[in-house]
Amino acid sequence: MKHSKKTPRQKAARAASYLFMALCVVVALFPIIWVVLSSFKTNKEILSNGLSLPSSFGFAGYAQALKIAPILKFFGNSLIIAVISTALNVFILAMAGYVFAKKRFRFKNTLYAILSLAMVIPTTALLSPVxxxxxxxxxxxxxxxxxxxxxxxxxxxxxxxxRSAFAAIPTELEEAAYIDGAGFFRTFWQVMMPCAKGGLASAAVLAFLEGWNEFTFALLLTSSADTRTLPLSLSYFTSQFSFNYTAMFAAITIAVLPSIVVFAIFQEQVCSSLTAGSVKG
Structure with a gap:
């Protein structure tokens, strides 16, 4: 078969789409790259020309950051809190998602709608009651x-x-497990959970990022270095009359790197969960 030649209009549309994608990549990566490069600059370099490259690459800013703020302590607190909250969130809501997807009971859709509406409640409205x-x-x-x-x-x-991940799993698998004598929990743990690993990974990544980057409640509900999390360490780099930008950007780099690493590791599972249920077989 002969391949038809693309018309100038099609070529222009394709070039425009590539240009738009490249622009999106630049917009997404530029702030991260700028923060990382700024962590190697001096305050003078940052204030004189924020877009220039650092004159030398050294880790003086990171040493200052570790000396000014208890970053390692806050890092450990963030890791403990984010990991445990992610595990609880995924395990509890996996059972809820399984029930909402596969079981029938009165007011199921109403209850699901009420729980989903929590997504639109602003954080500021939760501060006082929490x-x-x-x-x-x-x-x-x-x-x-x-x-x-x-x-x-x-x-x-x-x-x-x-809920979407469990809904995409064929009901025949669940029925076969019950026929073989498996109970509710065994069916859920040994049959349904492995089949929904893409959705579990997506929920875990989003829950971890929420717990790792959250600032407002960490500031409201803690007052000592023994419990405060990494986002709160940035307040150590400001004073009444000056900012230590080099150390602050180094601390920001330390704070965002785990989020990037976690998403990079689980990127395949996250993307696969987004297409769950589109193809059955």
């Missing part, structure tokens, strides 16, 4: 408080992703 509940429970300035809050914050999006 603070009141946490203080009455005696959990103020504890890691447990942030773990509970972060587990709940990711609930709507995790429920939506996991």
């Amino acid at each position: 603070y009141t509940v946490i203080t009455k429970l005696g959990l103020y300035d504890t890691k447990a408080a942030l773990i509970l809050v972060y587990t709940a914050l990711s609930m709507p999006i995790s429920l939506m992703i996991l």
Whole structure:
């Protein structure tokens, strides 16, 4: 078969699409690259020409950052809180997503709609009630408080992703497990969970990023270095009359790298979950 030649209009449209994609990549990567390069500059270089390359590549800014703020302590707190809240979020909402996708009960759609509406509630509207509940429970300035809050914050999006993931699994697999004598929990754990690994990975990545980058509740519910998280370390690099930009950009680089690494590792699972249910077989 002869390949038809593309018309000038088609070539122009294709070139425009590539140009648009390249522009999106530049817009997405430029802030990250700029922050990383700025972490190797001096304050003078940053203030004189923010777009120039650093005169030399050294780790003085990172050494200053570690000396000014308890970054390693905050890093450990963030890691503990984000990992535990992600595990709780995914495990609890996986069971909820499975029930909403595969079981029938009264008011199922109504209950799902109410839980999904939590996604549109602004964070500022939650500050006062969450603070009141946490203080009455005696959990103020504890890691447990942030773990509970972060587990709940990711609930709507995790429920939506996991419900779709379980809905895409053929019902015959579940029925075969019940015929073989498996109970609800065994069917859920040994049959349904492995089949929904793409959705589980997507929900876990989004929940981890939410817990890792969250600032408002970490500031509201903590007051000591033993419980504060990495985003709060940036306040150490400002004073009344000056900013230590080099150390601050180094701290920002340390803070964002784990998010980039986690997404890069699980990128394939995240992308596969987005197409779950589009092809059956």
